[in-house]
Amino acid sequence: MIPAKEDLIETYKRVRKYVNRTPVLTSTTINGWIDGEVFFKCENFQKMGAFKMRGAIQAIAKLSDAQKKLGVITHSSGNFGQAVALAAKNLGVKAYIVMPENAPSVKKEAVAGYGGEITFCESTLEARENTSEKIRKETGASFLHPSNNINVILGNSTAAYELLEDIPDLDYILTPVGGGGLLAGTALAAQYFGNGCEVIAGEPFEADDAYRSLQSGKIEVNLTANTIADGLRTHLGDKNFPIIQKLVKDIIRVEEQEIVDAMRIIWERLKIVVEPSCAVPLAALLREKEKFRNKKIGIILSGGNVDLNNLPFS
């Protein structure tokens, strides 16, 4: 079932108390290149460094009191683990986070710093799922999926909600698409609060499952996902795909070099630190410049948790 406008409003009233209202940046130079106006919604400045905080707050807050007492669990090598740990802390709920042993130490430290109880496992999806399931059975904690959960999608919608409050007459909003939670939430916000605002996703050619899913009408997966945009290697789910199918008409695929180039532009021109996944929508915009001429385009910069020891510039 697709959430209603009232659901998004109710979500925003709750989530806003726990998140930063992130700034919207612009660049005269970038606007000049595309002959239009681009508004960057900076979720890299969000608490714990990514939009994922929004969905985590909503998903935990909507649990029953009985569920909250038993805690929450997720498995993550990336931002969602940190988001669940911090959101749970803010809401007074215990968080169990399953992480692969080889996760970057900065992410392990962040989860621990937010008070999450970490269980390490091998870095296969199977090991992560089995470990999570074992803890769930032992503790009764509620499992939270990072993208295929209606409350996560609702929480994610609040980034575009704020962006449309700031810039009401956007022609387009562009997001990356990985698991589909940000894209679905953004599409809902644009549908209810935009003024003819169309939502388009950027996706790496190397992990173009969402593009193929829209074409085939069913959820496709990636056999390989050899992309620098490490947040976008996952596939859509049965909760977000119907929303995306209904509201998103276009996904623009981009090459790896285009992602790195767009990332460099954001770092050099906006002077901000963003993840490779963040650069995919700008890469898409620059690839299909003609489409966006004289338009007002919002871009959700999804996060800024990047390993400074392992940057793609050279």
Add this chain to the structure above:
Amino acid sequence: MIPAKEDLIETYKRVRKYVNRTPVLTSTTINGWIDGEVFFKCENFQKMGAFKMRGAIQAIAKLSDAQKKLGVITHSSGNFGQAVALAAKNLGVKAYIVMPENAPSVKKEAVAGYGGEITFCESTLEARENTSEKIRKETGASFLHPSNNINVILGNSTAAYELLEDIPDLDYILTPVGGGGLLAGTALAAQYFGNGCEVIAGEPFEADDAYRSLQSGKIEVNLTANTIADGLRTHLGDKNFPIIQKLVKDIIRVEEQEIVDAMRIIWERLKIVVEPSCAVPLAALLREKEKFRNKKIGIILSGGNVDLNNLPFS
């Protein structure tokens, strides 16, 4: 002669029309480490990417009409060349910029993009000065020094002026010190608009001429300046030293590794791109934590024009 309060107010009224009012960022984590409150004034978000825009605007605007017709000239391998080119463009004045042939191409392109007329020379100070002098004689253009010019100092004061408008009760403002133009301008603003606000500079041990100058009472130079903080290798001048001598009591010196560590903290925690020179005040603060406990400290982050191909992280 030390500028009066009215000079700073008059300067701000002029300069504000041409610069960004840059944001002030904070980090709960950093505040926790020092048990105080740190307010980062983000001049990396300034036009052309550094506070130098402020001094360049004031210095060019204060020329006579006859001088403006003949243009301005400076030599620079760094931000001041870009600042003069852009400020001159905004004020309808011709800019001649002398640059070493081996300057990073991104800086050459930026100066050219702002409409500056570039003359290349060898990368010695002598070649730069001789080339500038030759153009000055040929054109009658006014030479602008990047730091030892009262109007540049006045222009620079506007960053701390804005910071003190936003956070009036700062106990300290920390800046880096290289040529001394930012430190002198900040000290003036703190003197006139602060409420007992003390200004302290951070300086690399590897280029500690300003520290030694305060000790000896005369302008000292660096025989070597083997520091990553490439904006801080120059020495004080006869216009800014009297101001610094009168108003600045303390300069904290820092090791190279402390600069890199502080730079990483700013990138990772604030999610912004800053130059190594920017990180020196935070390095100073972290080195002498005890001094700043329970205090409110402003830090001027001087700029964000960094070569992404040549970062110190590993």
